[in-house]
Amino acid sequence: MNEKAPPTPPQDAALDAALNRDYEHGFVTQIESELAPKGLNEDIIRLISAKKSEPEWLLEWRLAAYRRWLTMTEPRWQNVTYPPIDYQDAHYYAAPKSKKDAPKSLEEVDPELLRTYEKLGVPLHERARLAGVAVDAVFDSVSVATTYRKQLAEKGIIFGSFSEAVKEHPELVRKYLGSVVPVSDNYFAALNSAVFTDGSFVYIPKGVRCPMELSTYFRINEKNTGQFERTLIIAEEGSYVSYLEGCTAPMRDENQLHAAVVELVAHDDATIKYSTVQNWYPGDKDGKGGIYNFVTKRGKCAGRRSKISWTQVETGSAITWKYPSCLLVGDESVGEFYSVALTNHRQQADTGTKMIHIGKNTRSTIVSKGISAGHGQNAYRGQVRIQASAEGARNYSQCDSLLIGDQCGAHTFPYLEVHTPSATVEHEATTSRIGEDQLFYCRQRGLSTEDAVSMIVTGFCKQVFKELPMEFAVEATKLLGVSLEGSVG
Amino acid sequence: MSVSFDADRAAFRAAAAARAELLGLPRRGDEAWKYTPTAALVEGGFAPPTTDTPRPSAPERHIAGLVADRVFVNGASVGGADGPAVSLSDAPAHPGWATLGTLAAFDHIERDEGGGLIALNAARATDAALVSVPAGARLETPVYLQFHTSARAHLQVSPRVVVTVGRGASLTLVEHHTGAGPCWNNAVTEIVLEDGASLKLVRIQEQDAGSHHTGATFARLGRDATLETHDFACGGRLSRSDIRVRLAGTGASVNLRGLCLADGERHADQHTVVFHDAHHTHSLELYKGVLLDDARGVFTGRILVEPGVRGCTTRQENPNLLLSEAARIFTRPQLEIRNNDVKAYHGATVGRLSPEALFYLRSRGLDLEHARRVLTAAFAAEIVDAVPSEPVREHLHRWLEHALGGTGAGPAGDAKR
Numbered sequence: 019m020n021e022k023a024p025p026t027p028p029q030d031a032a033l034d035a036a037l038n039r040d041y042e043h044g045f046v047t048q049i050e051s052e053l054a055p056k057g058l059n060e061d062i063i064r065l066i067s068a069k070k071s072e073p074e075w076l077l078e079w080r081l082a083a084y085r086r087w088l089t090m091t092e093p094r095w096q097n098v099t100y101p102p103i104d105y106q107d108a109h110y111y112a113a114p115k116s117k118k119d120a121p122k123s124l125e126e127v128d129p130e131l132l133r134t135y136e137k138l139g140v141p142l143h144e145r146a147r148l149a150g151v152a153v154d155a156v157f158d159s160v161s162v163a164t165t166y167r168k169q170l171a172e173k174g175i176i177f178g179s180f181s182e183a184v185k186e187h188p189e190l191v192r193k194y195l196g197s198v199v200p201v202s203d204n205y206f207a208a209l210n211s212a213v214f215t216d217g218s219f220v221y222i223p224k225g226v227r228c229p230m231e232l233s234t235y236f237r238i239n240e241k242n243t244g245q246f247e248r249t250l251i252i253a254e255e256g257s258y259v260s261y262l263e264g265c266t267a268p269m270r271d272e273n274q275l276h277a278a279v280v281e282l283v284a285h286d287d288a289t290i291k292y293s294t295v296q297n298w299y300p301g302d303k304d305g306k307g308g309i310y311n312f313v314t315k316r317g318k319c320a321g322r323r324s325k326i327s328w329t330q331v332e333t334g335s336a337i338t339w340k341y342p343s344c345l346l347v348g349d350e351s352v353g354e355f356y357s358v359a360l361t362n363h364r365q366q367a368d369t370g371t372k373m374i375h376i377g378k379n380t381r382s383t384i385v386s387k388g389i390s391a392g393h394g395q396n397a398y399r400g401q402v403r404i405q406a407s408a409e410g411a412r413n414y415s416q417c418d419s420l421l422i423g424d425q426c427g428a429h430t431f432p433y434l435e436v437h438t439p440s441a442t443v444e445h446e447a448t449t450s451r452i453g454e455d456q457l458f459y460c461r462q463r464g465l466s467t468e469d470a471v472s473m474i475v476t477g478f479c480k481q482v483f484k485e486l487p488m489e490f491a492v493e494a495t496k497l498l499g500v501s502l503e504g505s506v507g
Numbered sequence: 508m509s510v511s512f513d514a515d516r517a518a519f520r521a522a523a524a525a526r527a528e529l530l531g532l533p534r535r536g537d538e539a540w541k542y543t544p545t546a547a548l549v550e551g552g553f554a555p556p557t558t559d560t561p562r563p564s565a566p567e568r569h570i571a572g573l574v575a576d577r578v579f580v581n582g583a584s585v586g587g588a589d590g591p592a593v594s595l596s597d598a599p600a601h602p603g604w605a606t607l608g609t610l611a612a613f614d615h616i617e618r619d620e621g622g623g624l625i626a627l628n629a630a631r632a633t634d635a636a637l638v639s640v641p642a643g644a645r646l647e648t649p650v651y652l653q654f655h656t657s658a659r660a661h662l663q664v665s666p667r668v669v670v671t672v673g674r675g676a677s678l679t680l681v682e683h684h685t686g687a688g689p690c691w692n693n694a695v696t697e698i699v700l701e702d703g704a705s706l707k708l709v710r711i712q713e714q715d716a717g718s719h720h721t722g723a724t725f726a727r728l729g730r731d732a733t734l735e736t737h738d739f740a741c742g743g744r745l746s747r748s749d750i751r752v753r754l755a756g757t758g759a760s761v762n763l764r765g766l767c768l769a770d771g772e773r774h775a776d777q778h779t780v781v782f783h784d785a786h787h788t789h790s791l792e793l794y795k796g797v798l799l800d801d802a803r804g805v806f807t808g809r810i811l812v813e814p815g816v817r818g819c820t821t822r823q824e825n826p827n828l829l830l831s832e833a834a835r836i837f838t839r840p841q842l843e844i845r846n847n848d849v850k851a852y853h854g855a856t857v858g859r860l861s862p863e864a865l866f867y868l869r870s871r872g873l874d875l876e877h878a879r880r881v882l883t884a885a886f887a888a889e890i891v892d893a894v895p896s897e898p899v900r901e902h903l904h905r906w907l908e909h910a911l912g913g914t915g916a917g918p919a920g921d922a923k924r
Contacts, residue, residue, distance in 0.1 A: 406832070421847035421849065424814065424817075424847050424848060426846075427844060427845040428842070430842040430843075431841050433837070433838075435836075436827075436829055436857040439830060439834065440859065441857065442857070442858045443855075443858065444854075444857075445840065447840070447854070448852045449849060449850075449851035451847035451849070
């Protein structure tokens, strides 16, 4: 570099304090738990399967996935760096002790657990009723409470833990498990297929509109446990469901691996709306600790006029590596992806989507907003592929990045692959910082710098936030506020 | 007359050959070559020219109205003369020698970035064109270099160009690649622009549909230097053009423009990388693609802004027209920004001709085919019209007319339509 960089404007002490705020949800619930020995081998997989009293076919499926995983190599193409993961140095099964005499009602649930949820603000118990949200709370790897099951059951909706679904609806699970994300899809999907412990299962019968938002709070609690969730949502013809997934994790010094798999299947005229607020522990400001969030999420618009909409707000995790995708198989099906990804301190995110257009007149929209602060590295990576069969397909992608500080990074890696002339594909991206002029304008109107930044960032993300269900929109705005207030001095 | 790598270059060439051997050609798994298979180059059985290789005295096709400063046929210089201010010289003291191999440093370029191809060129290039403009000189007439390959056997030639433009000097350079028969042109161009220097580079790759082309251009810009590139992928069965620009001096700016028009079974890949290494550097980029028949088009535009580099702006656009059922387009506009004092924009579109515009022209009495041609030509003309030399513009317009005319002949005169 030839020139000396102009000095960075000094930051307010108050702003520094806001930026360096500790992780709010960093507490550890003291509960005795049952751990499988460290390491990964066929015996561990058999143990997991036995613990969950799984049928033979599922064990075979897991073992096949494990054997496949052994032949695969960890992907390295993503724009993130982390020390090698020792897959043998983790517990692949952890269950709260109270699992054996499973709680029949909320009263039976370990009060320590309930307090944890209370601290997190999970609308369980009375609050669940008030909030109108059914919660399938996953505490480490086993579902401990499910509310509103009965109300949903009256409409024929199945909403519960994955393990229960395996017992009660094996035919559905067997039909759809791995149908969207095959075990061999990628390294982490294969790992998940081998060792997944629990997750959520949703089935919406034909023509039913799910009367409430379905919600799951994930929480990693046991020290050194990898969390391998498996979620499967099936929406039959003409049905509708909105599913909320939110996460907070307690503070840890050791990195934790989270490799979930989410599969969605939408049949004719069905709509699935999947919203995520992800706030896993991001590590401290020097990049120590934090969750590795390597997730495979994919939805299949199998039927005509089906629709899958992904909305995500990613503020947590040391490393986020996920691409919620849509396979637009049915004619006139619609895929949507709305994302806000925030990286602060040493966080890294490589996130985006894949829109694979297969059916005729399929449409997809991608709106991605990346915010980088501190030393955060934020990458949008998205593939739009229009197959030759997808006549008249349309895609619109917009990915904007906002940079706060001169040490952070914003990267955009779109891949547009068009195989049919009748398709229309548009991609646009911008990268900029919060303008001095914008800040100046707000401040001369009497706003503090902090409020001005918060306002501008909220405005920047508005397009995505308006896609979130009400409850989440509030939480998302709050999360952004906590992470970003006063990042500009 | 001809410029040869002499004995003290033997070590350089041996090292390059070893590197080429080590790296091999880029593979499908290499990110920068994701969409461009190199199998045709590997399996083609291409060999460098020998003393027995016939060397026709002059190529049939050239740009009318321009006098070639230097013509290379099958890798060897066969004509042209040194100009008053531009020297195409074989003198070892020529400034170009010092530059050769410094930007396209084969030992620093990895396989996934095409390092094998760069090393192969360094190992095999025989005659290099050295273009040097002394400080302060402003050349009005473009320097025109033509590289022609004509082969009945499977010939692989390695054109090499080194351009140095001194402080405050300016130059327009036309690099014209033509070729017929089963050959593979693997070109490397190195460009050094001193402070305040200015270069307009027009790169026309007009080989016929039976030949292959891989070309890499490396440029480094000093303070307030400006570079304009016009990259035309008009021909070749497999064609790949890499342009890598380092904005090393404060205030340097680059304007990259390109057009890919591919028909038949051609595969055209245009790849650009811009490094914003200094404050207040600016880049502007417009690449257009028109894909016909069974052609494949690939565009990658990477823009990198390093940490601590302030006041950069960058804008990149890549509109594409897909005009046939079997044609394919792959585009990757990539921004990698590591600092906040930046304004960056990129946009890419893929589509067909606007039905409204077609309808309008038809309502004015044009038949559908004609209306399509008019609109496609207008789409491509935006790139052609910005070319800084009248004879070159006319040449390109004639080619465009030919390529879109549906006369049964492609851009290179014999491409399958």
